[in-house]
Amino acid sequence: SKIDSSPSISDNGIIYIGSNEGILYALDSNLSKEEARDKEKLLKWKYIIGSLIHSTPSIGHDGTIYVGAKDGNLYALNPDGELKWSYDTGDSITSSATISADGTILVGSWNGKLYALNPDGTLKWEYVLEKPILSSPAIDSQGNVYVGCTDWKFYAFGKGGE
Secondary structure, three states: OOOOOOOEEOOOOEEEEEOOOOEEEEEEOOOOHHHHOOHHHHEEEEEEOOOOOOOOOEEOOOOOEEEEOOOOEEEEEOOOOOEEEEEEOOOOOOOOOEEOOOOOEEEEOOOOEEEEEOOOOOEEEEEEOOOOOOOOOEEOOOOOEEEEOOOOOEEEEOOOOO
């Protein structure tokens, strides 16, 4: 599988990476070199999204894995690879989700919107920037959100999206 995204590694050593074929892989980094040659041991699970994955998977405080795809969905998976929920932004997601201290998930879409989602996948707020958002949001210690946009501007939002 061709891979353009960067991997993420959980605290317990599981590597998550998405492929251009639309598959999210969970690999065990705790294996010895010998054990890692056994693909059945190396692969903990895979989840078929079916749409190109460019974004780096993000790992939530509870171990939930969040990954965006070209189909416009942000997918939330349990650490065992079971789908918790997906949220349709309506356009491609190439940036990685960012998780705030309170568990809010922030992600930008090619439709020019920045989304803030609750941990259960419901919309908390959204902000329209009108041009595609290709970069990942950043959050400071006060909960303020920062993101760059393809309109050549850098945006700052308060905790509630204002």
